[in-house]
Amino acid sequence: MLRRFRLEEPESVKEASELLARHGEAARIYAGGTELLLAMKEGLVQYERLINVKKIPGLDQVKLENSTIRIGALPTHTNLEEDPVLKQKLPAFVQMEHNVANVRVRAVGTLGGNLCFAEPHADPGTVLMVLGAKLVAEKASAKREIPAEQFFVDAYETCLEADELLTDIRIPAMPERAGAAYLKFGYLERPSVGVGLFIDWDQGDTIADARIAVGCAGPRPKRVAEAEELLKRKSTKEAASALARAGEVAARAADAIGDLHGSAEYKEHIVGVLLKRAFQQISQQRSSKSQR
Ligand SMILES: Cc1cc2nc3c(=O)[nH]c(=O)nc-3n(C[C@H](O)[C@H](O)[C@H](O)COP(=O)(O)OP(=O)(O)OC[C@H]3O[C@@H](n4cnc5c(N)ncnc54)[C@H](O)[C@@H]3O)c2cc1C
Known part of the structure; x- marks a missing residue:
């Protein structure tokens, strides 16, 4: 059963932040409520006030501004999977x-x-890391940009300040020659393992940049610079043979935890499998693009 709470309806970010500052631990931001209301119904958390941010103008938009795609915090997953700008510019996203989840x-x-919410078995954090995304945090008096890899601190914990x-x-627009993929595997409702990969080639066949991130297996999604280095400055063929090692490094970095979603060893194995498949997918897309 949900306990009684008061619903606040601020009309600006400043007003919402001031409410957070004033009510502290007794208040929480409320967007779609799919996580929050569930946790409140189950008695895992209780708040006296929910601050509904859905009436704040401008937070529900997706826009291409110069070479950056700007997504507000409020579009639903359905809005995003149907968005024409994202379909054209960021198909992997x-x-x-x-x-994500169900309809x-x-x-x-x-x-x-x-x-x-930073639930460990979630997809977007991992893919945003390989896409080079920055998350914008705002309070009444200040605004800052946080690289996606610095946003998640632990399970259910982000670096956002209380207000x-x-x-x-x-998200920067994808360079012409680059490709990205996000693959996940799971047999419960939420994923057991997710792997993101971004590859950018120079004008020839050398990998100029590579980004690898792993999620769901451990408490928070992570970028794995050591695995990325194994692919950088390699030809496509050389990188393909370095993938097994990159997968091992990424699996170790995932801090996999054995739980209902699988044992730690199983999740580590899946990280390697998904990384290879993500590389194959990006390479195949590149070949078909060059044949057009
Ligand atoms: C059955 C089920 C299956 C799911 N499967 C998947 C899956 O496969 N993959 C996946 O990635 N996710 C999955 N999810 C998670 C789902 O994507 C989230 O529940 C949803 O996106 C949360 O958004 P919301 O707007 O409902 O958040 P809310 O429940 O409204 O809020 C969640 C938390 O975020 C805070 N918050 C919300 N917006 C802001 C903001 N702008 N600024 C600061 N704090 C904010 C709230 O205070 C709250 O603590 C699943 C969820 C369910 C219930």
Whole structure:
């Protein structure tokens, strides 16, 4: 049963932040409510006030501004999987959104709520890391940009300050020659393991940049610089043979935890499998692009 709470309806980020500052631990931001209301119904958390941010103008938009895609915190997963700008510019992100949860959760749950709840078995954090995203946090008096890899501190814990809101996610447009993929595996409702990969080639066949992130297996999604280094400055063929080692490094970095979603060893194995498949997917897309 839900206990009684008061619903606040601020009309600006400043007003929402001031409410957070004034009521402290007794108040919480409320977006789609798919995580928050469930946790409150189960008595895991209790808040006297929920601050509904859905009436704040401008937080529900997706825009291409110069070479950056700006996504507000409030679009639902359904909004994002159907968005024409994202479909054209960030197909790997759209694919990830299409596979989040189920149709009912996607219709109500927001991207901002997913990121701020920092549930370990979640997809967007991992893919945002390889896309080079920055998360914008705002409070009454200040605004800052946080690289996606610094946002998650632990399971259910982000680096947001008590009176900060997540307002925007900023993603640089993909370079012409680059490719990205996010693959996940799971047999329960939420994923057991997720792997993101971004590869950018120079004008020839050398990998100029590589980003690898792992999520769901451990308490928080992580970028794995050591595994990325194994692919950088390699030809496509050389990188393909370095993948097994990169997968081992990424699996170790995932801090996999044995739970209902699988043993730690099993999750580590899946990290390697998904990394290889993500590389194959990006390479195949690159070959088909060059044949057009
Ligand atoms: C059955 C089920 C299956 C799921 N499966 C998946 C899955 O496969 N993959 C996946 O990635 N996710 C999955 N999810 C998670 C789902 O994506 C999230 O529930 C949803 O996106 C949360 O968004 P919301 O708007 O409902 O958040 P809310 O429940 O409204 O909020 C969640 C938390 O974030 C805080 N918050 C919300 N917005 C902001 C903001 N702008 N600034 C600061 N704090 C904020 C709230 O205070 C609260 O603590 C699943 C969820 C369910 C219930």
